[in-house]
Amino acid sequence: MTTPSDAVPELPVQSQEVTPATMPETRPLYWSVRRELWENRSIYIGPLLVAAFVLFGFALSTIGMPHRRRAISALDEAAQRVAIEKPYDFAAGILAVTAFMIGFFYCLDALYGERRDRSILFWKSLPVSDRTTVLAKASIPLVVLPAITLAIALITHLVMMLLSTAILLLSDFDIKTLLPQLRFVPSPFVVIYSFVVIALWHAP
Helix, strand or coil: CCCCCCCCCCCCCCCCCCCCCCCCCCHHHHHHHHHHHHHCCHHHHHHHHHHHHHHHHHHHHHHCCCHHHHHHHHHCHHHHHHHHHHHHHHHHHHHHHHHHHHHHHHHHHHHHHHCCCHHHHHHHHHCHHHHHHHHHHHHHHHHHHHHHHHHHHHHEEEEEEHHHHHHHHHHHHCCHHHHHHHHHCCCCCHHHHHHHHHHHHHCC
């Protein structure tokens, strides 16, 4: 007489090929750049603070702007261009200097900061190659910082133009005389060119 076995019969298991997930080559570079932004918040906080300071000063300068703009309208076209472009050039210039200084000090600290606080030992334990690390650090002053500052500069110019236009329209300024003067606002391509030149200064 046979007793039933307590063993559970083995079910047929279908063989499945498990392919390991491959990480895209750009993913370590992306997270390395994110790491640099996390550790160096001045890359975007610095230009934002300078832009806020510029807009605050420009808002104060709008007091008496209609009177000054009427005086400017009596000048020749070259003098009008210089007078109207001056605050825009100042905003772009001070943001460019800010980006240059932030990039300069970032480049000075990029090679020695992690060795000084020994955090490089932690990042060496991760699957990130030296080439990825160097590319991530080089992309900050050459690509990321100019792009962030350029976007902030263009937004600052737009806010300045809208604010000055609103002040002049509220002061019974004729729209027909105001529209031709808007062509004196610096072109975005000029601002882009200036920030590309600033980025190339950090290339060596």
